[in-house]
Amino acid sequence: MPHIKAYAAQSARDRLELVRIERREPRPDDVSIDIKFCGICHSDIHQARDGWGGAIFPMVPGHEIVGIVSAVGAEVSTFKVGDRVGVGCFVDGGASIGACGREHEHYHLDTLVMTYNGYEHDKRTPTYGGYSQAITVKQDYVLRIPDNLPLDAAAPLLCAGITLYSPLAHWQAGPGKKVAIIGLGGLGHVGVKIAHAMGAHVTVLSQSVAKKAEGQRLGADDYRATSDPETFTALAGTFDLIVNTVSAPVDWNALVGLLKIDGTMVQVGVPEEPVPVNAFALIAGRRRLAGSLIGSIPETQEMLEFCSRHGITADIEVIPMADVNAAFERVIRSDVRFRFVIDLSSLDSMSA
Ligand code: NAP
Ligand code: ZN
Secondary structure, eight states: OOOEEEBBBBBTOOOOOOEEEOOOOOOEEEHHHHHHEEOOOOHHHHHHTOOOOOOOOOOOOOOOOOEEEEEEEETTSOOOOTTTEEEOOOOEEOOOOOGGGGGEEEEGGGOOOOOOSSSSSSSSBOOOSSSBSSSEEEGGOOEEEOSSOOOOHHHHGGGGHHHHHHHHHHOOOOOOOOOEEEEOOOHHEEEEEEHHHHHHHEEESSSSSSSHHHHHHHHSSEEEESSSSHHHHHTTTTEEEEEEEESSOOOHHHTTTTTEEEEEEEEOOOSSSSSOOOHHHTTTTTTTEEEESSSSHHHHHHHHHHHHHHHHOOOOEEEEGGHHHHHHHHTTTOOOSSSSEEGGGGGTTOOO
Protein backbone atom coordinates (compact mmCIF):
# COMPACT_ATOMS: atom_id res chain seq x y z
CA MET A 1 0.00 0.00 0.00
CA PRO A 2 1.42 3.43 -0.83
CA HIS A 3 2.11 6.12 1.69
CA ILE A 4 -1.03 7.47 3.30
CA LYS A 5 -1.82 10.63 5.24
CA ALA A 6 -1.89 10.69 9.03
CA TYR A 7 -1.56 13.08 11.96
CA ALA A 8 1.43 12.57 14.22
CA ALA A 9 3.22 14.12 17.19
CA GLN A 10 6.99 14.29 16.67
CA SER A 11 7.70 14.64 20.39
CA ALA A 12 5.84 15.00 23.69
CA ARG A 13 5.96 18.78 23.33
CA ASP A 14 4.72 18.99 19.74
CA ARG A 15 1.25 19.51 18.34
CA LEU A 16 -0.01 16.83 15.98
CA GLU A 17 0.69 17.62 12.33
CA LEU A 18 0.14 16.09 8.92
CA VAL A 19 2.63 13.36 7.97
CA ARG A 20 2.82 10.48 5.53
CA ILE A 21 3.18 6.91 6.79
CA GLU A 22 3.43 3.55 5.09
CA ARG A 23 1.02 0.67 5.68
CA ARG A 24 1.98 -2.86 4.68
CA GLU A 25 0.40 -4.68 1.76
CA PRO A 26 -2.09 -7.23 3.16
CA ARG A 27 -0.47 -10.53 4.12
CA PRO A 28 -2.52 -13.72 3.64
CA ASP A 29 -4.29 -13.25 7.01
CA ASP A 30 -4.57 -9.45 6.88
CA VAL A 31 -7.50 -7.11 6.40
CA SER A 32 -6.93 -3.63 4.95
CA ILE A 33 -9.34 -0.99 6.17
CA ASP A 34 -10.23 2.48 4.88
CA ILE A 35 -10.66 4.35 8.14
CA LYS A 36 -13.84 6.43 8.27
CA PHE A 37 -13.86 7.64 11.89
CA CYS A 38 -11.61 7.50 14.94
CA GLY A 39 -12.51 8.52 18.49
CA ILE A 40 -10.24 10.65 20.67
CA CYS A 41 -9.59 8.73 23.88
CA HIS A 42 -7.95 10.49 26.84
CA SER A 43 -5.25 7.79 26.55
CA ASP A 44 -4.27 9.37 23.20
CA ILE A 45 -3.43 12.57 25.07
CA HIS A 46 -1.60 10.83 27.95
CA GLN A 47 0.55 9.00 25.41
CA ALA A 48 1.14 11.80 22.87
CA ARG A 49 2.43 13.88 25.81
CA ASP A 50 4.37 10.94 27.27
CA GLY A 51 2.42 11.12 30.52
CA TRP A 52 3.00 7.42 31.24
CA GLY A 53 6.65 7.38 30.09
CA GLY A 54 8.27 5.35 27.32
CA ALA A 55 6.42 7.00 24.44
CA ILE A 56 7.57 6.19 20.89
CA PHE A 57 7.79 9.09 18.41
CA PRO A 58 6.68 9.97 15.86
CA MET A 59 3.30 8.88 17.26
CA VAL A 60 0.07 8.54 15.31
CA PRO A 61 -2.56 8.08 18.07
CA GLY A 62 -6.00 6.52 17.75
CA HIS A 63 -7.47 3.22 18.92
CA GLU A 64 -11.19 3.76 18.43
CA ILE A 65 -11.13 2.95 14.73
CA VAL A 66 -14.03 2.16 12.41
CA GLY A 67 -14.01 1.82 8.66
CA ILE A 68 -14.73 -0.28 5.61
CA VAL A 69 -12.71 -3.27 4.43
CA SER A 70 -10.84 -2.32 1.24
CA ALA A 71 -8.82 -5.53 0.63
CA VAL A 72 -8.28 -8.93 2.23
CA GLY A 73 -5.42 -11.45 2.13
CA ALA A 74 -5.81 -14.82 0.41
CA GLU A 75 -6.50 -16.72 3.67
CA VAL A 76 -9.06 -14.31 5.10
CA SER A 77 -12.42 -16.01 5.43
CA THR A 78 -14.23 -13.93 8.04
CA PHE A 79 -14.23 -10.54 6.29
CA LYS A 80 -14.78 -9.32 2.74
CA VAL A 81 -14.36 -6.05 0.89
CA GLY A 82 -17.12 -3.61 1.92
CA ASP A 83 -17.64 -4.96 5.46
CA ARG A 84 -18.11 -2.48 8.34
CA VAL A 85 -15.33 -3.15 10.83
CA GLY A 86 -13.52 -1.79 13.85
CA VAL A 87 -10.09 -1.96 15.46
CA GLY A 88 -9.48 -1.30 19.13
CA CYS A 89 -6.43 -0.97 21.36
CA PHE A 90 -4.33 -3.89 20.11
CA VAL A 91 -3.54 -5.38 16.72
CA ASP A 92 -1.59 -8.53 17.58
CA GLY A 93 -0.65 -10.66 20.57
CA GLY A 94 -0.98 -14.32 21.05
CA ALA A 95 2.58 -15.54 21.49
CA SER A 96 2.17 -16.41 25.17
CA ILE A 97 -1.59 -16.77 25.67
CA GLY A 98 -1.24 -20.54 26.27
CA ALA A 99 -3.86 -22.09 28.49
CA CYS A 100 -5.59 -18.77 29.17
CA GLY A 101 -6.86 -18.65 25.59
CA ARG A 102 -7.98 -15.42 23.98
CA GLU A 103 -10.03 -14.38 27.00
CA HIS A 104 -6.90 -13.11 28.77
CA GLU A 105 -4.83 -12.21 25.73
CA HIS A 106 -4.88 -8.49 26.50
CA TYR A 107 -3.37 -9.10 29.93
CA HIS A 108 -0.25 -10.65 28.39
CA LEU A 109 1.34 -7.27 27.90
CA ASP A 110 4.69 -8.83 27.04
CA THR A 111 3.33 -10.06 23.71
CA LEU A 112 0.53 -7.60 23.09
CA VAL A 113 1.07 -5.31 20.09
CA MET A 114 -0.67 -2.03 20.82
CA THR A 115 -2.44 -0.28 17.95
CA TYR A 116 -0.07 2.67 18.30
CA ASN A 117 2.85 3.65 20.53
CA GLY A 118 4.11 0.09 20.21
CA TYR A 119 6.17 -2.21 18.01
CA GLU A 120 5.20 -5.21 15.93
CA HIS A 121 6.48 -8.60 17.12
CA ASP A 122 9.77 -7.88 15.34
CA LYS A 123 10.35 -5.18 18.05
CA ARG A 124 11.46 -2.79 15.27
CA THR A 125 8.43 -1.79 13.25
CA PRO A 126 6.44 0.94 15.02
CA THR A 127 2.66 0.74 15.04
CA TYR A 128 0.58 3.73 13.98
CA GLY A 129 -3.01 4.31 15.06
CA GLY A 130 -6.26 5.53 13.64
CA TYR A 131 -5.57 9.22 13.09
CA SER A 132 -4.82 8.08 9.54
CA GLN A 133 -6.53 7.17 6.30
CA ALA A 134 -6.05 3.41 6.41
CA ILE A 135 -4.74 0.52 8.50
CA THR A 136 -3.85 -3.11 7.85
CA VAL A 137 -4.59 -5.58 10.65
CA LYS A 138 -4.59 -9.37 11.10
CA GLN A 139 -8.14 -10.69 10.73
CA ASP A 140 -8.16 -12.07 14.30
CA TYR A 141 -7.90 -8.52 15.65
CA VAL A 142 -10.66 -7.00 13.54
CA LEU A 143 -14.16 -6.52 14.99
CA ARG A 144 -17.45 -6.56 13.12
CA ILE A 145 -19.62 -3.45 13.59
CA PRO A 146 -23.32 -4.42 13.78
CA ASP A 147 -25.42 -2.98 10.94
CA ASN A 148 -27.73 -0.92 13.18
CA LEU A 149 -24.91 1.07 14.81
CA PRO A 150 -23.84 4.24 12.95
CA LEU A 151 -20.10 4.10 12.28
CA ASP A 152 -19.20 7.49 13.77
CA ALA A 153 -21.00 6.99 17.08
CA ALA A 154 -19.86 3.35 17.28
CA ALA A 155 -16.17 4.26 17.08
CA PRO A 156 -15.79 5.03 20.82
CA LEU A 157 -17.16 1.59 21.68
CA LEU A 158 -13.81 0.13 20.50
CA CYS A 159 -12.08 1.50 23.62
CA ALA A 160 -14.48 3.39 25.90
CA GLY A 161 -17.22 0.80 25.36
CA ILE A 162 -15.18 -2.30 26.07
CA THR A 163 -13.28 -0.66 28.94
CA LEU A 164 -16.54 -0.16 30.81
CA TYR A 165 -18.38 -3.27 29.57
CA SER A 166 -15.65 -5.63 30.75
CA PRO A 167 -15.63 -4.70 34.48
CA LEU A 168 -19.41 -4.22 34.54
CA ALA A 169 -19.86 -7.73 33.13
CA HIS A 170 -17.08 -9.28 35.22
CA TRP A 171 -18.43 -7.89 38.51
CA GLN A 172 -21.99 -8.68 37.42
CA ALA A 173 -23.68 -5.32 37.25
CA GLY A 174 -27.37 -6.11 36.87
CA PRO A 175 -30.77 -6.04 38.57
CA GLY A 176 -30.48 -5.51 42.32
CA LYS A 177 -26.93 -4.14 42.09
CA LYS A 178 -25.97 -0.57 42.95
CA VAL A 179 -23.27 0.69 40.61
CA ALA A 180 -21.45 4.04 40.68
CA ILE A 181 -19.52 5.49 37.76
CA ILE A 182 -16.97 8.16 38.69
CA GLY A 183 -16.44 10.75 35.95
CA LEU A 184 -19.01 11.48 33.22
CA GLY A 185 -16.53 11.69 30.35
CA GLY A 186 -15.86 9.54 27.30
CA LEU A 187 -15.60 6.28 29.24
CA GLY A 188 -18.08 7.23 31.96
CA HIS A 189 -21.01 8.19 29.76
CA VAL A 190 -20.84 4.90 27.83
CA GLY A 191 -20.53 3.12 31.18
CA VAL A 192 -23.76 4.71 32.41
CA LYS A 193 -25.58 3.52 29.27
CA ILE A 194 -24.22 -0.01 29.55
CA ALA A 195 -24.78 -0.39 33.30
CA HIS A 196 -28.34 0.91 32.88
CA ALA A 197 -28.97 -1.54 30.03
CA MET A 198 -27.63 -4.37 32.23
CA GLY A 199 -30.37 -3.47 34.73
CA ALA A 200 -28.25 -2.02 37.55
CA HIS A 201 -29.18 1.01 39.64
CA VAL A 202 -26.68 3.60 38.37
CA THR A 203 -25.25 6.59 40.21
CA VAL A 204 -22.91 9.10 38.60
CA LEU A 205 -20.26 10.63 40.85
CA SER A 206 -19.13 13.78 39.07
CA GLN A 207 -17.13 16.80 40.17
CA SER A 208 -20.33 18.87 40.18
CA VAL A 209 -23.98 18.45 39.26
CA ALA A 210 -23.55 20.57 36.12
CA LYS A 211 -24.19 17.55 33.85
CA LYS A 212 -26.99 16.05 35.97
CA ALA A 213 -29.73 16.35 33.34
CA GLU A 214 -27.49 14.74 30.73
CA GLY A 215 -26.53 11.98 33.14
CA GLN A 216 -30.18 11.19 33.79
CA ARG A 217 -30.90 11.16 30.06
CA LEU A 218 -28.07 8.65 29.61
CA GLY A 219 -29.64 6.34 32.21
CA ALA A 220 -28.40 7.47 35.64
CA ASP A 221 -30.83 6.89 38.50
CA ASP A 222 -28.89 9.20 40.82
CA TYR A 223 -26.28 11.91 40.25
CA ARG A 224 -24.05 13.37 42.97
CA ALA A 225 -21.18 15.82 43.20
CA THR A 226 -17.92 14.62 44.73
CA SER A 227 -17.25 18.27 45.68
CA ASP A 228 -20.20 18.11 48.11
CA PRO A 229 -19.28 16.50 51.48
CA GLU A 230 -22.94 15.46 51.87
CA THR A 231 -22.43 12.94 49.02
CA PHE A 232 -20.01 10.95 51.18
CA THR A 233 -22.26 10.85 54.24
CA ALA A 234 -25.45 10.14 52.30
CA LEU A 235 -23.96 7.36 50.17
CA ALA A 236 -21.54 5.74 52.67
CA GLY A 237 -21.56 1.93 52.38
CA THR A 238 -23.98 1.97 49.45
CA PHE A 239 -22.40 0.47 46.35
CA ASP A 240 -21.74 -3.07 45.21
CA LEU A 241 -19.47 -1.79 42.46
CA ILE A 242 -17.75 1.50 41.70
CA VAL A 243 -15.93 2.06 38.41
CA ASN A 244 -13.51 4.97 38.52
CA THR A 245 -12.77 6.45 35.10
CA VAL A 246 -10.91 9.50 36.45
CA SER A 247 -7.15 9.89 35.98
CA ALA A 248 -6.85 13.13 38.00
CA PRO A 249 -6.15 12.94 41.76
CA VAL A 250 -9.31 12.06 43.73
CA ASP A 251 -10.01 11.24 47.38
CA TRP A 252 -9.57 7.49 47.05
CA ASN A 253 -10.27 6.72 50.69
CA ALA A 254 -13.54 8.65 50.71
CA LEU A 255 -14.63 6.89 47.51
CA VAL A 256 -13.73 3.42 48.81
CA GLY A 257 -15.87 4.29 51.85
CA LEU A 258 -18.90 4.36 49.57
CA LEU A 259 -18.63 0.59 49.01
CA LYS A 260 -20.78 -1.95 50.83
CA ILE A 261 -19.16 -4.79 52.74
CA ASP A 262 -17.48 -6.94 50.05
CA GLY A 263 -17.97 -4.19 47.48
CA THR A 264 -15.42 -3.60 44.72
CA MET A 265 -13.96 -0.41 43.33
CA VAL A 266 -12.46 -0.93 39.88
CA GLN A 267 -9.90 1.52 38.57
CA VAL A 268 -9.94 2.05 34.82
CA GLY A 269 -8.64 5.63 34.65
CA VAL A 270 -4.86 5.72 34.50
CA PRO A 271 -3.35 8.39 36.80
CA GLU A 272 0.11 9.61 35.91
CA GLU A 273 1.10 9.45 39.62
CA PRO A 274 0.85 6.62 42.21
CA VAL A 275 -2.40 6.63 44.18
CA PRO A 276 -2.61 7.00 47.98
CA VAL A 277 -4.92 4.41 49.55
CA ASN A 278 -5.35 4.02 53.27
CA ALA A 279 -5.50 0.31 54.16
CA PHE A 280 -8.19 1.00 56.75
CA ALA A 281 -10.59 2.14 54.02
CA LEU A 282 -10.38 -1.40 52.59
CA ILE A 283 -10.18 -3.35 55.84
CA ALA A 284 -13.28 -1.65 57.25
CA GLY A 285 -15.66 -3.60 55.03
CA ARG A 286 -13.60 -6.38 53.40
CA ARG A 287 -13.65 -4.10 50.37
CA ARG A 288 -11.71 -4.76 47.20
CA LEU A 289 -9.74 -2.42 45.02
CA ALA A 290 -9.29 -3.80 41.51
CA GLY A 291 -8.17 -2.73 38.06
CA SER A 292 -9.37 -3.56 34.58
CA LEU A 293 -7.74 -3.09 31.18
CA ILE A 294 -9.87 -2.80 28.03
CA GLY A 295 -11.14 -6.31 27.11
CA SER A 296 -10.38 -9.29 24.89
CA ILE A 297 -11.30 -9.48 21.22
CA PRO A 298 -14.15 -12.00 21.88
CA GLU A 299 -15.48 -9.83 24.72
CA THR A 300 -15.24 -6.71 22.51
CA GLN A 301 -17.38 -8.45 19.87
CA GLU A 302 -19.79 -9.52 22.65
CA MET A 303 -19.95 -5.87 23.81
CA LEU A 304 -20.72 -4.69 20.25
CA GLU A 305 -23.58 -7.21 20.00
CA PHE A 306 -24.87 -6.08 23.43
CA CYS A 307 -24.77 -2.45 22.26
CA SER A 308 -26.51 -3.43 19.04
CA ARG A 309 -29.34 -5.13 20.97
CA HIS A 310 -29.74 -2.13 23.30
CA GLY A 311 -29.14 0.59 20.68
CA ILE A 312 -26.12 1.93 22.56
CA THR A 313 -23.53 4.17 20.94
CA ALA A 314 -21.49 7.12 22.23
CA ASP A 315 -22.71 10.72 22.29
CA ILE A 316 -20.23 12.36 19.96
CA GLU A 317 -18.99 15.60 18.45
CA VAL A 318 -17.57 14.91 14.98
CA ILE A 319 -14.58 17.07 14.03
CA PRO A 320 -12.22 17.42 11.07
CA MET A 321 -8.60 16.42 11.62
CA ALA A 322 -7.54 20.08 11.55
CA ASP A 323 -9.30 20.53 14.92
CA VAL A 324 -7.55 17.67 16.71
CA ASN A 325 -5.10 19.79 18.73
CA ALA A 326 -7.89 22.06 19.95
CA ALA A 327 -9.94 18.96 20.77
CA PHE A 328 -7.10 17.61 22.96
CA GLU A 329 -7.22 20.83 25.00
CA ARG A 330 -11.00 20.61 25.31
CA VAL A 331 -10.81 16.97 26.52
CA ILE A 332 -8.33 18.06 29.20
CA ARG A 333 -10.85 20.72 30.31
CA SER A 334 -13.68 18.12 30.25
CA ASP A 335 -15.33 20.35 27.62
CA VAL A 336 -16.85 17.66 25.40
CA ARG A 337 -20.25 15.93 25.31
CA PHE A 338 -19.00 13.25 25.47
CA ARG A 339 -16.50 12.02 22.89
CA PHE A 340 -14.75 13.67 19.97
CA VAL A 341 -14.71 11.57 16.82
CA ILE A 342 -12.46 12.52 13.91
CA ASP A 343 -13.93 12.32 10.40
CA LEU A 344 -11.00 10.89 8.44
CA SER A 345 -12.39 12.09 5.10
CA SER A 346 -11.13 15.49 6.25
CA LEU A 347 -7.57 14.27 5.56
CA ASP A 348 -8.30 13.73 1.85
CA SER A 349 -8.04 17.40 0.89
CA MET A 350 -5.11 18.24 3.19
CA SER A 351 -1.62 18.60 1.82
CA ALA A 352 1.69 18.91 3.63
P1 NAP B 1 -12.32 11.96 29.70
O1 NAP B 1 -13.30 11.93 28.59
O2 NAP B 1 -11.42 13.13 29.83
O3 NAP B 1 -13.17 11.76 31.05
C1 NAP B 1 -12.58 11.81 32.32
C2 NAP B 1 -13.57 12.41 33.31
O4 NAP B 1 -12.88 12.53 34.55
C3 NAP B 1 -14.03 13.80 32.99
O5 NAP B 1 -15.12 13.84 32.11
C4 NAP B 1 -14.43 14.32 34.35
O6 NAP B 1 -15.74 13.87 34.69
C5 NAP B 1 -13.46 13.61 35.27
N1 NAP B 1 -12.38 14.51 35.67
C6 NAP B 1 -11.58 15.25 34.87
N2 NAP B 1 -10.74 16.00 35.60
C7 NAP B 1 -10.98 15.72 36.88
C8 NAP B 1 -10.45 16.18 38.10
N3 NAP B 1 -9.46 17.08 38.13
N4 NAP B 1 -10.95 15.65 39.24
C9 NAP B 1 -11.93 14.75 39.21
N5 NAP B 1 -12.50 14.29 38.08
C10 NAP B 1 -12.02 14.76 36.93
O7 NAP B 1 -11.35 10.69 29.65
P2 NAP B 1 -11.67 9.19 29.13
O8 NAP B 1 -11.33 9.09 27.69
O9 NAP B 1 -13.00 8.79 29.61
O10 NAP B 1 -10.51 8.38 29.89
C11 NAP B 1 -10.45 8.37 31.30
C12 NAP B 1 -9.22 7.64 31.78
O11 NAP B 1 -9.33 6.26 31.47
C13 NAP B 1 -7.91 8.11 31.15
O12 NAP B 1 -6.90 8.08 32.15
C14 NAP B 1 -7.62 7.04 30.12
O13 NAP B 1 -6.25 6.93 29.82
C15 NAP B 1 -8.12 5.83 30.85
N6 NAP B 1 -8.41 4.66 30.02
C16 NAP B 1 -8.21 3.44 30.58
C17 NAP B 1 -8.53 2.30 29.89
C18 NAP B 1 -8.35 0.96 30.53
O14 NAP B 1 -8.32 -0.04 29.81
N7 NAP B 1 -8.26 0.87 31.83
C19 NAP B 1 -9.02 2.41 28.58
C20 NAP B 1 -9.25 3.67 28.05
C21 NAP B 1 -8.95 4.81 28.77
P3 NAP B 1 -16.76 14.83 35.50
O15 NAP B 1 -16.80 16.12 34.73
O16 NAP B 1 -18.03 14.08 35.47
O17 NAP B 1 -16.21 14.98 36.88
ZN1 ZN C 1 -8.67 4.41 24.83
